[in-house]
Amino acid sequence: MMLDKNSFAFIWHAFWLSLAETFTDKNSVLPGLILLAGGTQTDIGTLTAIMIGVPLISQIIFASLLLKKSYKKKYLLVGIYLRVTAFLGVALSIYFLKEFTPQLFILIVFFWMALFSISGAFVGISYNDLLGKSIESSKRKKFFVIKQLTTSFGILISAFVLKKMLVGFSYPDNYKYAFTLAGILLFIGTAGYYLVKERATIVDENAINFVKIIKSIPTQLAQNKNLKYLVIIANLIGLTITITPFYIAYAKKLFVFNNELISNFLLYQIIGMITSNLFWHYLIKKIGFKGMIKISILLYSIVPVSALILSQLNSSGIFSLLFLLVGAAISANRIAIDGALIEISNDSNRVMFTGIFGSLNIVSVVFPLLISLIIAKFSYQTVFIIFPIITLSAYYFTHKMSCPVDGDEVKTI
DSSP states (O other): OOOOHHHHHHHHHHHHHHHHHHHTOTTTHHHHHHHHTTOOHHHHHHHHIIIIIHHHHHHHHHHHHHTTOSOOHHHHHHHHHHHHHHHHHHHHHHHTGGGSOHHHHHHHHHHHHHHHHHHHHHHHHHHHHHHHHHSOHHHHHHHHHHHHHHHHHHHHHHHHHHHHHHHHSOTTHHHHHHHHHHHHHHHHHGGGGGGOOOOOOOOOGGGOOHHHHHHHHHHHHHHOHHHHHHHHHHHHHHHHHTTTTHHHHHHHHHSOOOHHHHHHHHHHHHHHHHHHHHHHHHHHHHHHHHHHHHHHHHHHHHHHHHHHHHHTTOOHHHHHTHHHHHHHHHHHHHHHHHHHHHHTOOTTTHHHHHHHHHHTOTHHHHHHHHHHHHHHHSOHHHHHHHHHHHHHTHHHHHTTOOOTTTTTTSOOO
């Protein structure tokens, strides 16, 4: 299938980004780096809050700035270049690792990842607006699936390379090379956006500022039920999403923890993403974005319970199979939430919706820090049983929202 120039540009960036993110994966590689450096499960909680929560919360701040801009592409590029800087900053910090105490090194990594995450918020708002303006609504389902298939292919390539790198080089050189390569690959990915011809967004200069956006949140949620329910759903799913990096800490408690185990987890996660994508490509045509949200809820509810079951078999190889499910859940959620957010918004309110949606994802900021405390006070088992039950309640709210592009052509599940 031939892609138009705009679709190709977005997919080009997505491919190179997928390569870069695999080398620095927030669910396996980064937690592995922190744990091997002497970090604790509390550090994993802090890292998760930085990587997942910070970019979402930061969106409301940048929304107030970017809403006033008719053109967003240049701000998107600035954000990506800052992310490149963050990757290379981590690589440089690893190069000087011997000069730091373990805790200081971990704090430095937190700094660079905070820069990565904050600039990611800047990127996210600009990206959604640019994508919404550049790709027609009728083409978006197909675009999101092709994008996910393409990125899965890129991730598979980089997963095998990373596995060789982690096992073939000693710590910390393996991580230094991984982050250096990630920075280079992400830089290459920016080339795609220079192909996009952005059209201007009409903005109301008098109606937009940070204070007004904050004050408008209750009204926006009251007037836009789809946004309100998507925020609720995302927070409920977020409970089990934030558990994901803790599977690495749980594995460290159960098994011999080394680079090979980390790379196996990542490889299985990638395989899960790719194989499930083949199915999502077919399924989304039948059930739409809302149906995919339901699939995401189900998968993220199953994963923690599966972790408990597989851990009872006392085999790191069998436990690695958990990450097949993790990959499938990540893939489904990306297609579902990203697609739904774009479909329930339009050119005039997309930036504001993205900012509000991100800022109200409070679970992603608060709960990674609380999870480590709950685990310390009770157990991993407590978290892995209670959180999925809460996530399942999100299914109720999917029946209250609609995605315009789904229309009447899709089946309900």
